[in-house]
Amino acid sequence: MEFSSRQLRAFHLVARYRSFARAAEELLITASGLSVLIRELERQLGFRLFDRTTRQVTLTTFGNELIMVTEPGLGVLDAAMSRIEDSAKGRERWISVGTTPWLAANVLPPAIKQFRERRPDLRIRLLDGWLDEIQQRVQAGKLDMGVGIFKISSGVRRSPLFRFALMAVLPDQGAAINSVAMRWSSLRGQRLISLTKDYPHQLVIDKQLAKVGAVSKRGQVVKLLETQIALVEANEGIAVIPSFGMLACRNRKVTMSALIDPVVNLDFYQISNRGSHLSADAKEFSRFLETYIANWAGSSSVQ
Structure with a gap:
């Protein structure tokens, strides 16, 4: 059985993006050309790699197994070829x-x-x-x-x-560092310390607060996550931040709670x-x- 690294790369890109159009764009070929590559690979292997509908592309069981088997080798091959090329050119x-x-x-x-x-x-x-x-x-x-x-x-x-959830940060009132989950609606009337609109997730936060009717009082608007947390610690209000910001909270006297009803991911x-x-x-x-x-x-x- 013989197939090319180009076929494997095409297969991995379709699996990653769940889209022939996006994968073709990255390979700088047409979607129809990509379909030919995948069909030929499926013919050589003797099984389907994807289930296709008008709305989505999903891996078959065999396709998923092939991803796990070939991904490490493809990465090693790419890195090795690049290293050899650079070594030869002294770069x-x-x-x-x-x-x-x-x-x-x-x-x-x-x-x-x-x-x-x-x-x-x-x-x-x-x-x-x-x-x-x-x-x-x-x-x-x-x-x-x-x-x-x-x-x-x-x-x-x-x-x-990766996907992160949004969480609330409140002034510490003697609770454990990670408090129980809070509903978005419970933020109603709280003074909210926000980031500037330069941050896309701040727009998501504002939209979600409006959607659940949790209109908050407008507190200070700052540019840095650390400033947000410091102002919460100073009891100037509360903040809503992505969960990766937990590290910024660890040495602060604040309480963190997951936000639910609904859980909003970024x-x-x-x-x-x-x-x-x-x-x-x-x-x-x-x-x-x-x-x-x-x-x-x-x-x-x-x-």
Whole structure:
């Protein structure tokens, strides 16, 4: 049985995006050309890889098994070919990653340290900046990737890394650090300390408060997560933040509660330039970061 790495790459992209159109866009081929690649791979294997309907594309049982078997090898092949190419050309190996100041200070550095233990030959340049700045740099080709809660933009490709929930942060009143869950409606009448509208998740928060009729008093509007938490600690109001912000709360006298009825989730994305391919090194770091953030979030979640 013979099939090409291009066929496998096409298969993995369709599985990742659950969309032939998005996968074809990344491969820089037409959707019909991609369909031919997948059909030929299915013919060679002797089984279907996807169940297709007009609305969705899902992996079959066999397709899911093939993903698990081939994903490690494809990643190793990409990284090895890139290393050989760079070694032959004598190039320094590095990738650039941008994220917001809090994530750049608290999440990315330990992730980079752990990644470099397995890839000491690869340097990672970290830019801390505002979301719009990072998105513009990625779109202009000045950054390989950005990490954070980004809006949809025609110039960048968004790939979900993880999903976080929203939680409430309140002044500590002697309760345990993680309090019981709260309903959104219970925030009615509270003074809300908000981030600026530059943060997409603040728009989600405002929309959800309005939807459940939990009109809050407007407190201070700030630019940094740390400032939000400090003002809550000073009893200036409450805040609603993504659950990855728990780390910012740990040394503060505040109480954290999961928000329910409903649970509102936020997707955390890796973005890259829509008009170019990520390098094998950048893809390897992206895969590592997806696992790292999932593990980190699991150990930091509100109970």
